[in-house]
Amino acid sequence: MRAAVLQSIGATAPFVASTPLVVEDLELDEPGPGEVLVRVEAAGLCHSDLSVVDGTRPRPVPMALGHEGAGVVEALGAGVDDLAVGDRVVTVFVPSCGACPPCAEGRPALCEPGAAANTAGTLTGGNVRLRRPDGTPVHHHLGVSCFAEHAVVHRRSLVRVDPELPPEHAALFGCAVLTGVGAVVTTAQVRAGESVAVVGLGGVGLAALLGALAAGARRVVAIDLDPAKRDLALELGATDTYDAADPECVAQVRAATGGGVEHAVETAGAVAALETAYAVTRRGGTTTTAGLSHPDRTMALQHLSLVAEERTLKGSYVGGAVPVRDVPRYVELFRRGRLPVDRLLAPSRPLGEVNAALDDLSHGRVVRQVLVP
Structure with a gap:
């Protein structure tokens, strides 16, 4: 073969x-x-x-x-x-x-x-x-x-x-659906009415965006370098989009969301993207990363913000999935038009x-x- x-x-x-x-x-x-x-x-x-x-x-x-x-x-x-x-x-x-x-x-x-x-x-x-x-x-x-x-x-x-x-x-x-949707609903455990930002709008990131919408997020912010992907995110239901290359991106997201989102999900596999996701997360919020960067790359994290703001930083591999349980569930959501x-x-x-x-x-x-x- x-x-x-x-x-x-x-x-x-x-x-x-x-x-x-x-x-x-x-x-x-x-x-x-x-x-x-x-x-x-x-x-x-x-x-x-x-x-x-x-x-x-x-x-x-x-x-x-x-x-x-x-x-x-x-x-x-x-x-x-x-x-x-x-x-x-x-x-x-x-x-x-x-x-x-x-x-x-x-x-x-x-x-x-x-x-x-x-x-x-x-x-x-x-x-x-x-x-x-x-x-x-x-x-x-x-x-x-x-x-x-x-x-x-x-x-x-x-x-x-x-x-x-x-x-x-x-x-x-x-892969794309298990990882992206799972990062939102299983790892981050986004609940109806919460706000979500997705940083990186590839296949996994847009699946995460769809997962946030299916979970009932009230606001879904999409962040990426590519304007075409930001436009697609709006077509899929994102409420706001921002250019990751804009030096004012973080400030704009925090201003628009009243201090940041409750959940930020990074899927680009780049340290800069994870830093953006952490920066747009509000006090008491959760930053989840499903991206895979080079093993030599490291992220500088302000210890004070993690503690004084009671922030959470989580990794999500394969969306924390139990595939035999989650694949049929996500397929059914797809068939119903929800994913x-x-x-x-x-x-x-x-x-x-x-x-x-x-x-x-x-x-x-x-x-x-x-x-x-």
């Missing part, structure tokens, strides 16, 4: 010239115990893919990229008895073991064996099911590797969804255009793209 394989990390844009990803013919093993073979129907591009390409989050190579996908079950490994051939499934990029301390506490996004496998580029249990025709192993990206025609993944990396859900829509629920995540999609592209799609993503020309193998 064909897959887009990352040859080395540290490539620079334009990616159509540096070609970090090459579509290759790979050998794919049959699913082992606890594993599932999925025919990939759609795979979303995310900054988490880009961060591996440019070296922000190093991973072992060669690696078949892609972690936000949807497809159809084609074969089941031994012991998988709760899925059937023909089921439509969404991939989840942190497989949960169900037994480690975070899993036992109901926090599967922090699964310790899952994190270890993702770092090593394997499936849960250390298995590698991809290889080149000469026998060279090809690593798995976040247990999924869905920039491909097929993928073998662990059962715990999949959530069954309504078969009538279009695959290009379904794919978004495995119109289809508005975030650019036209789908074939797998062979993956490098051009990465260029569009890195330059902010699109919100969310989907590759169709």
Whole structure:
């Protein structure tokens, strides 16, 4: 089967010239115990893919990229008895073991064996099911590797969804929607009538904005560098938008909201964006970050404001989700028109255009793209 394989990390844009990803013919093993073979129907591009390409989050190579996908079950490994051939499934990029301390506490996004496998580029249990025709192993990206025609993944990396859900829509629920909506409703626990600011209006940020609206926020402030994304935020229901590059941005938001918002959510993956989010949060408010910046980046935090203003700063990984619970809930909200995540999609592209799609993503020309193998 064909897959887009990352040859080395540290490539620079334009990616159509540096070609970090090459579509290759790979050998794919049959699913082992606890594993599932999925025919990939759609795979979303995310900054988490880009961060591996440019070296922000190093991973072992060669690696078949892609972690936000949807497809159809084609074969089941031994012991998988709760899925059937023909089921439509969404991939989840942190497989949960169900037994480690975070899993036992109901926090599967922090699964310790899952994190270890993702770092090593394997499936849960250390298995590698991809290889080149000469026998060279090809690593798995976040247990999924869905920039491909097929993928073998662990059962715990999949959530069954309504078969009538279009695959290009379904794919978004495995990352953008789980992360963005979850950061608002699960991690920040925004309540009806509260005010929210979202800093960074990519796929995750706009999903967070939609989550704030679905939660009943009375005011939703959208902050970004890109005027087109700010315009889209207004179309989706934001009450106010501000230019993150404006030196007066923070002062304007605080003045307009009477001292700041009760909740600010940062999704840009940049320290400057997190500093903005913290600065527009009111006394007693909560700042939540779902962005992933380079591991060398640090933020200077005024200790006095954290204590004297009783501020809260929280991290949110995969939106603090319990995927088997949250994906069906968010899908139902989408079907009822409460989470119109289809508005975030650019036209789908074939797998062979993956490098051009990465260029569009890195330059902010699109919100969310989907590759169709």
